[in-house]
Amino acid sequence: MHIGFDFDNTIVSYDALFHKIAKEQALVDDSISVNKLAVRDYLRATDREDLWTKMQGYVYGARMQEAQAYPNALEVIKKLKNAGHTLSIISHKTRHPYLGKPYDLHAAARKWIEHYLCDQGVALIAEEDIYFEITKEDKIARIAKSNCDVFIDDLPEILLTLQFPTKIRRFLFDPDQHHVNLNLPTIKLVSSWAMFENLLT
Numbered sequence: 691m692h693i694g695f696d697f698d699n700t701i702v703s704y705d706a707l708f709h710k711i712a713k714e715q716a717l718v719d720d721s722i723s724v725n726k727l728a729v730r731d732y733l734r735a736t737d738r739e740d741l742w743t744k745m746q747g748y749v750y751g752a753r754m755q756e757a758q759a760y761p762n763a764l765e766v767i768k769k770l771k772n773a774g775h776t777l778s779i780i781s782h783k784t785r786h787p788y789l790g791k792p793y794d795l796h797a798a799a800r801k802w803i804e805h806y807l808c809d810q811g812v813a814l815i816a817e818e819d820i821y822f823e824i825t826k827e828d829k830i831a832r833i834a835k836s837n838c839d840v841f842i843d844d845l846p847e848i849l850l851t852l853q854f855p856t857k858i859r860r861f862l863f864d865p866d867q868h869h870v871n872l873n874l875p876t877i878k879l880v881s882s883w884a885m886f887e888n889l890l891t
Contacts, residue, residue, distance in 0.1 A: 693770060693890075694838035696845070697781035697799060697822075698750075699726075700863045701767075701807075703760045707749055710756075717741060725866075744790040750783070751793020754802050760865065762883040764806060769887065771814045778819040778836055779803065782829040796822045830854055842886060849877055861886055 695701055708726040712718040712733075722732050733742040749757070771777055783799070786792045799822060807814045821836075823829040826848060833841055834855045842861040843849055846869055849860045860877045862869060867881060880886045 691839045691890075692776040692778065692837060694778045694780050694833055694836060694841040694858075695767070696841075696843040696848070696863075697779050697803075698783065699844040700842060701759055701763050701779070702757050702802070703865075704749060704757055707753060707757050708745065711745060711749060711753060715741075715745075717745075727866075740789060743788055747787025747790040747793055747795070750795045751787065751791070751798050754795075754798035755805065757802065759806060760883055762887075766883045766887045767807065767814050768809055770890075771809070776819075777815045778821070778838065779815055780821045780823070780829060780832050780836060780838075780841075782823045782826055784824060826851075827853070833858070840890065842880070846872060846874070846877070850874075861889070 698704070704726045705724055708729045709718065709722065709724040712722070712729045717738070718729060718732055722728050730742055733739065767777065781799075783795050785794065785796055787795065800817075800820065803815065803820060804813070821832050823832055830848065830851060830853050834853070838858050840859045840861065841849070842863050844863045846862055848854065849862055854860070856876075862874065862877050862879050863886070864870070864879055865881050869879065878889055880889065
């Protein structure tokens with residue numbers, strides 16, 4: 691089986707890191723939840739959208755190595771690798787931030803993968819099976835070209851687009867249960883990596 695994974699907000703959680711950096715920069719206090727979206731919504735509500743945009747570049751660039759995987763994500767990926775499945779990361783992000791310093795966001799993400807997605811020094815996902823496309827359209831085209839049997843993503847708009855291959859089993863990763871009220875007859879909603887693993891078997 692060929693299993694494709696989105697990267698940001700699917701394998702990697704940024705909730706704690708965004709909150710930590712927002713506190714470092716004195717942009718929020720402890721009244722704001724330790725949650726990426728809570729930080730974003732607070733900064734937008736206080737007319738600081740540009741600061742939020744710059745923070746994203748800083749997190750995904752300079753501070754990327756501090757980000758943590760979602761609970762059980764690394765363990766599940768390791769089990770799937772050891773079971774003989776083909777694994778790919780297919781994600782999308784700009785090469786450089788829209789605002790702020792021109793960090794290489796693709797290089798930072800690949801460095802994170804190299805450090806965390808390994809087992810005794812051996813990569814769990816081969817470098818040639820890791821793709822960071824610039825646009826959502828390019829990402830979907832790459833998913834189709836890669837002939838995945840399964841794909842997991844946190845964005846319903848990716849999984850629901852008309853261009854997404856219908857033969858692929860689709861899983862929507864929703865740990866905070868934002869999408870429980872959506873009508874998703876062709877998509878399995880999963881709230882954890884353990885649940886994803888169970889539904890694959």
